[in-house]
Amino acid sequence: MSQIVVVKDSTNNKLRELESNASGELKVTVPDVSGLALEATQSSLNAKVIACDTSNISGTVAVSAVAGSVACTHAALPLPSGASTEASLSALNGKVTACDTGSISGTVAVSAVAGSVACTHASLPLPSGAATETSVSSSASSLTTLASAVTAGVVQVSAGVSSSSSQSAFSSAPIAPAGSITSSGMDIDSYKEVCVFGSTNNLQDNVMVEVSDDDITYYELNNVYITVDYSSGNFGSNFSCSARYIRLKRTNNSGSTESITAIISAK
Numbered sequence: 001m002s003q004i005v006v007v008k009d010s011t012n013n014k015l016r017e018l019e020s021n022a023s024g025e026l027k028v029t030v031p032d033v034s035g036l037a038l039e040a041t042q043s044s045l046n047a048k049v050i051a052c053d054t055s056n057i058s059g060t061v062a063v064s065a066v067a068g069s070v071a072c073t074h075a076a077l078p079l080p081s082g083a084s085t086e087a088s089l090s091a092l093n094g095k096v097t098a099c100d101t102g103s104i105s106g107t108v109a110v111s112a113v114a115g116s117v118a119c120t121h122a123s124l125p126l127p128s129g130a131a132t133e134t135s136v137s138s139s140a141s142s143l144t145t146l147a148s149a150v151t152a153g154v155v156q157v158s159a160g161v162s163s164s165s166s167q168s169a170f171s172s173a174p175i176a177p178a179g180s181i182t183s184s185g186m187d188i189d190s191y192k193e194v195c196v197f198g199s200t201n202n203l204q205d206n207v208m209v210e211v212s213d214d215d216i217t218y219y220e221l222n223n224v225y226i227t228v229d230y231s232s233g234n235f236g237s238n239f240s241c242s243a244r245y246i247r248l249k250r251t252n253n254s255g256s257t258e259s260i261t262a263i264i265s266a267k
Contacts, residue, residue: 197236
């Protein structure tokens with residue numbers, strides 16, 4: 001009669017069956033130790049380690065594959081080719097020659113200088129044909145001389161001639177009661193001042209002024225109208241006008257036929 005021998009697996013809290021091999025020996029699982037060191041003791045391993053003498057390391061060590069920063073300490077580094085060999089400023093100072101700026105003369109080209117160049121000149125030559133007066137008093141003296149010449153009739157000064165133009169707006173034009181008439185347009189684009197004047201037997205109505213930019217459509221100037229003298233029937237007004245064309249309009253509200261004469265003058 002066979003018997004089963006079990007043991008307790010404390011790790012997993014289970015019962016495990018013991019097994020034997022064909023020879024009746026207890027079956028045991030042996031771990032793979034092929035990769036373990038074969039040295040039996042530390043002393044035998046120590047005999048095979050060769051000591052490294054770091055004081056004799058020399059040559060070039062490549063650090064391109066090193067991750068991060070590499071700290072280097074150098075007591076001295078060789079100077080690059082052509083570098084100064086002076087050990088101190090005092091040694092360098094003895095080899096610098098002082099520059100006497102008071103003896104500098106000649107012409108310095110500044111065409112290649114970037115930015116503005118500040119220059120100070122006590123005097124500069126005048127360009128050809130420039131005035132030679134050196135003070136205001138000299139100019140005043142010359143003006144006094146010119147004024148004397150004008151007074152003596154030696155020099156004549158003309159103020160020039162201003163152009164002007166005039167146009168008849170109404171020439172004894174009759175206007176029926178409750179009727180109105182308008183004059184032809186006048187081009188005043190070349191003038192600055194306008195004067196309208198004339199006479200009428202209608203003493204109660206104003207003469208109206210109209211303007212246009214195309215001599216077709218006209219607009220009344222609400223701030224410019226010419227009143228008639230109630231005793232003589234004469235009228236006149238002078239004013240500035242910026243429009244291109246101007247004309248007059250007259251409406252007769254007197255109750256009888258009106259006769260009017262009017263002129264537009266520009267200057």
